[in-house]
Amino acid sequence: MTTRSLFLLPGDGIGPEAMDEVRKLIGHMNEALGSGFEVSEGLVGGSAYDAHGKSISDTDMEKALACDAVLFGAVGGPKWDSVPYDVRPEAGLLRLRKELELFANLRPAICYPALSASSSLKQELIEGLDILIVRELTGGVYFGEPKEIIDLGNGQKRAIDTQVYDTFEIERISGVAFELARTRQNRVTSMEKRNVMKSGVLWNEVVTAIHKAKYSDVTLDHMLADAGGMQLVRQPKQFDVIVTDNLFGDMLSDVAAMLTGSLGMLPSASLGAPDAKTGKRKALYEPVHGSAPDISGQGLANPIAMIASFAMCLRYSFEMVEEADRVESAIAKVLDDGLRTRDIMSDGMREVNTSTMGDAILSAFQG
Ligand code: NAD
Numbered sequence: 001m002t003t004r005s006l007f008l009l010p011g012d013g014i015g016p017e018a019m020d021e022v023r024k025l026i027g028h029m030n031e032a033l034g035s036g037f038e039v040s041e042g043l044v045g046g047s048a049y050d051a052h053g054k055s056i057s058d059t060d061m062e063k064a065l066a067c068d069a070v071l072f073g074a075v076g077g078p079k080w081d082s083v084p085y086d087v088r089p090e091a092g093l094l095r096l097r098k099e100l101e102l103f104a105n106l107r108p109a110i111c112y113p114a115l116s117a118s119s120s121l122k123q124e125l126i127e128g129l130d131i132l133i134v135r136e137l138t139g140g141v142y143f144g145e146p147k148e149i150i151d152l153g154n155g156q157k158r159a160i161d162t163q164v165y166d167t168f169e170i171e172r173i174s175g176v177a178f179e180l181a182r183t184r185q186n187r188v189t190s191m192e193k194r195n196v197m198k199s200g201v202l203w204n205e206v207v208t209a210i211h212k213a214k215y216s217d218v219t220l221d222h223m224l225a226d227a228g229g230m231q232l233v234r235q236p237k238q239f240d241v242i243v244t245d246n247l248f249g250d251m252l253s254d255v256a257a258m259l260t261g262s263l264g265m266l267p268s269a270s271l272g273a274p275d276a277k278t279g280k281r282k283a284l285y286e287p288v289h290g291s292a293p294d295i296s297g298q299g300l301a302n303p304i305a306m307i308a309s310f311a312m313c314l315r316y317s318f319e320m321v322e323e324a325d326r327v328e329s330a331i332a333k334v335l336d337d338g339l340r341t342r343d344i345m346s347d348g349m350r351e352v353n354t355s356t357m358g359d360a361i362l363s364a365f366q367g
Contacts (some may be wrong), residue, residue: 013291015073021358045075045089055092102265135249264302301355
């Protein structure tokens with residue numbers, strides 16, 4: 001029997017509540033479908049700080065490095081606002097991203113038919129929307145040196161951030177985008193600012209070259225990132241996969257995601273390089289939302305972002321495409337049936353708590 005190792009890091013606030021609903025699906029898949037998930041669990045964020053004085057222990061970090069995939073809930077909350085900076089809850093997530101070398105961030109924007117009326121865009125623009133933003137996560141202006149504020153001594157200061165990309169970084173992120181496009185509608189749009197940034201010129205050159213060398217079966221378009229932002233809200237369905245750098249990806253993925261509704265609906269995946277021996281990529285799956293301390297412990301958390309993150313895990317880490325499709329269809333069915341957590345509640349729908357929403361998705365998955 002295949003074994004698939006999953007390491008759960010529920011974290012803080014609503015993280016554990018949302019993770020409980022994923023556990024129900026994992027349990028069912030092991031019992032009824034023989035999926036062979038080997039599940040272990042650790043602490044991250046404030047809960048790890050309370051237990052070990054660190055935002056993730058070395059033992060848990062080793063487990064994250066050794067498993068096939070990490071499922072991460074959320075970290076943070078007012079309780080830990082004054083802990084030392086280097087052990088603050090978010091440091092645990094940053095350490096995971098760094099040590100697992102998660103350079104590719106995947107953010108889908110999918111519009112569930114039942115929620116198409118609640119978008120800020122016209123219904124016809126987003127009905128059936130299914131786009132994937134692939135954002136470079138470990139390079140660019142967030143990490144480039146020098147990065148400093150200099151006192152100029154004349155009452156003025158100067159702030160410097162450095163946008164820097166090497167060829168290999170652009171090659172590997174665009175490789176991920178082209179490979180994913182092959183499993184979808186086979187189209188990639190690369191976004192940069194080659195008209196005003198040298199890093200944009202190189203980005204464009206490298207994406208064009210790797211496309212020609214290895215992925216000429218995929219349709220490639222280039223778009224300036226500012227025009228891309230406009231097109232995302234004008235005609236979002238024109239896109240399939242968008243690949244872009246860390247800074248533009250940060251903004252464009254938030255824009256794209258919010259086309260489709262609440263934070264409680266948005267999953268994400270972060271992938272690393274394939275292992276030289278096994279070909280398997282390190283991977284971490286997490287909802288886009290945070291620990292939502294304002295609603296934690298009240299049964300108000302929408303577990304769909306966490307469950308949809310698990311669906312991405314099935315698809316990208318375990319090639320369980322059919323099961324991933326079934327989880328996503330189960331979410332769509334429950335929404336069609338009118339069940340809503342409070343964050344997505346609207347007139348005529350039935351408000352349910354976190355656990356009831358999770359149970360309904362499990363039951364729709366079982367068919
Ligand atoms: P948040 O995403 O936690 O919450 C923003 C708003 O959206 C809140 O009103 C919250 O109730 C609501 N919301 C979020 N997820 C929801 C869900 N699943 N169901 C229903 N409603 C939901 O962002 P915030 O309030 O800015 O941050 C709260 C804490 O989370 C902070 O400590 C912050 O640092 C942390 N945070 C962590 C992550 C992460 O772990 N990746 C990401 C963002 C923020």
